[in-house]
Amino acid sequence: METCLDVVLNGLKTDSNPMNEIPMSDEIVIRPFCDADAPDVQALFVEINRSLATPGLEESFEGYIERSLKEEISRIPEYYAERDGSFWVADCNDEIVGMFGLESHGDSGVELRRMYVKPSWQRRGIARRLIQHAEKHSRESGVGQLLLSTSELQEAALSLYRNAGYRTVREEVAENASNKTIGGGIRRYHFVKDL
Numbered sequence: 267m268e269t270c271l272d273v274v275l276n277g278l279k280t281d282s283n284p285m286n287e288i289p290m291s292d293e294i295v296i297r298p299f300c301d302a303d304a305p306d307v308q309a310l311f312v313e314i315n316r317s318l319a320t321p322g323l324e325e326s327f328e329g330y331i332e333r334s335l336k337e338e339i340s341r342i343p344e345y346y347a348e349r350d351g352s353f354w355v356a357d358c359n360d361e362i363v364g365m366f367g368l369e370s371h372g373d374s375g376v377e378l379r380r381m382y383v384k385p386s387w388q389r390r391g392i393a394r395r396l397i398q399h400a401e402k403h404s405r406e407s408g409v410g411q412l413l414l415s416t417s418e419l420q421e422a423a424l425s426l427y428r429n430a431g432y433r434t435v436r437e438e439v440a441e442n443a444s445n446k447t448i449g450g451g452i453r454r455y456h457f458v459k460d461l
Contacts, residue, residue, distance in 0.1 A: 293358065293359075294356050294357065294358045294363065294392065294395070295356070295357045295358075296354055296355070296356050296357075296364075296395065296396065296399045297354065297355060297357060298352060298353070298354060298355075299342055299343070299352075299353040299354060299355055299365075301343070303355050303357075303362055304340070304342065306355075306361075306362035307339065307342065307355065307362060307365055308335060308339055308340060310362060310364075310365060310382055310384055311331070311334070311335070311339050311380065311382065312331055312335075313384075313385065314382045314385075315327055315330065315331050315334075316331070317385065318417075318419045318420065320419065323448065323450050323452075326443070326448045326449065326450045327448055329443065329448070330443055330447075330448035330449075333443065333444075339380075342367070346367055346368075346369065349369040349370050350369075350370035351367060351368045351369040351370055351376065352367070352368050352403070353365070353366075353367040353368075353380075354366055354367070354368075354396070354399065354400070354403075356383070356392055356395070356396060358387075362384070363383065363384045363387040363392060364381075364382060364383040364384065364387065364392050364393065364396050365380060365381070365382055365396075366378060366379065366380055366381035366382075366396050366397075366400055367379040367380045368400060368403070368404065371411075371413050374409065374410035374411060375409060375410060375411035375412065375413050375458075376404050376407075376409050376411075376412060376413070377412075377413045377414060377415075378397070378400050378412055378413070378414040379414075379446075381393065381396055381397065381400075381414075381423075383396070388422075393422075393423075393426055394426065394430070397426070397427075397430055400412065401459070401461060404461055405461045409461060410460065410461055411458055411459065411460055411461060412432075412458070412459050412461055413456070413457065413458050414427065414432065414456075414457050414458075415446070415447075415454050415455060415456045415457065416454070416455055416457075417440075417447070417452050417453065417454050417455075418452060418453040418454075418455070419452065424455060427457050428457075430459070431459055432457035432458065432459045433457060433458060433459070434455055434456070434457055435456050435457065435458050436455075436456040437453060437454065437455055437456070438453070438454050438456070439451055439452070439453050439454075440452055440453075440454050
């Protein structure tokens with residue numbers, strides 16, 4: 267298993283806007299989740315999902331948040347261990363700025379889950395680095411495919427995955443809620459990438 271020093275990202279810069287630069291003195295470390303990260307991970311999950319709530323679906327999102335916190339996000343070590351997976355955070359000076367989980371999926375695949383970047387840290391290349399780390403870790407673990415899904419509400423994520431070489435394998439309108447979707451008739455896109 268990798269330690270928190272295995273992946274250090276210095277001086278991220280993805281466009282010409284100096285406001286999106288991370289000062290060279292700051293380091294972003296992608297490392298395995300630890301229990302002390304739980305409050306920040308939970309807060310990031312809630313913040314992102316509340317920001318996605320469209321008018322008329324606020325109640326559905328709150329139900330989804332509550333269910334996901336109970337079934338998964340408040341018990342990350344147990345949840346991901348039960349699924350032969352792992353959970354990672356992007357840490358900058360003890361601030362959790364991003365996260366993702368990997369969950370076993372069939373004989374030769376893993377599912378990328380919960381990839382979020384804190385809104386104030388977005389558009390700095392962190393999501394791209396997170397997905398690259400997930401792919402590298404999966405390849406090194408002998409995984410042949412990385413699968414993921416996201417909703418029509420996450421246009422930036424859809425663009426990121428397509429630009430990173432993921433191909434759409436299925437679309438669906440999710441009617442039923444689970445800890446993976448709010449349901450409510452939101453379109454979901456399922457992607458895969460051979461590693």
